[in-house]
Amino acid sequence: MSWPRPEPWNSASPAANHAHSDFSQLYDHGNRCDFLVTVFSNGTLITEAHADRFAALPPHHMEISLHGITRETFERVTLGQVSYDRCLQAIALLLDQQIHLVLKSAVMTLNRQEILDIKHYVESLGTVRYKLGEEMRPELDDGAGPFQYALCEQSSERTICLIQYGAFSRRIHQQAAAHQRVIKAQFELTYRCNRHCRHCYTDPYNSKEFFPRELTLDDIHRLLDEMQQLGIVWPI
DSSP states (O other): OOOOOOOOOOOOSOOOOOSSTTHHHHHHHHHHTTOOOEEEEOSTTOOHHHHHHHHHSOOSEEEEEOOOSSHHHHHHHHOOTTHHHHHHHHHHHHHHTTOOEEEEEOOOTTTGGGHHHHHHHHHHTSSOEEEEOOOOOOOTTSOOGGGGGOOOHHHHHHHHTTOOOOHHHHHHHHHHHHTTOOOEEOOOOOOOOSOOOTTOOSOTTOOGGGGGGSOOHHHHHHHHHHHHHHTOOEEO
16 A cells, blocks of 8 residues: 655645644643643644744654544544645644654544554654554533444454554553552643544534633643642643
8 A cells, every 4th residue: 555645734824723722821831840741633733833833842742643544534534624634744744843743543433444554654654653542432411422433342452452552651651650659640621623523522513511611721730730749740
């Protein structure tokens, strides 16, 4: 199979903001706390200006969702036209700036036939790592929509066994367990997203119904400061 090689992308359009309006402030604050900052993205909003900013102040790594190796499969999952091209363009921009990338896929009935092809494609990029995404979760209103695309346990295991975790992640968790330290904490920064991925639990239409659930900027700053005091180095 011929892999789609990402090519450098020059955009004449204005740089779009990330989903969280205070992303830049929070990103800077996390770096000041000496966290291992991880940026999660679907890649479709990343412009050359964003890539330059990440190059000036690099994250520990960036995770970009790549749910298909063909345009047909990718956009069947994301329900967004041109999302495939924008994702590949973002990968090219970040690689050009030598940002440490991790590409990931949620395994589902819509893309199961391409998972190994995605993995081989990522391997062709050299330093980029590949992993499977998180398990599917109920929607914010407790809807079960995402689960209609879940694989049965047997077929899922057959795919997962071919994906290996990175040595760094394995080593740091072993050290934390040995010293009985909490090094990783997870919280939801935002429920907002510009995509409508079929399997995702977040509210794809940015309904104001869910906005009150989000933490304020002050709340997030205070939470990050408390994590730093606890010795947590990897908030996600």
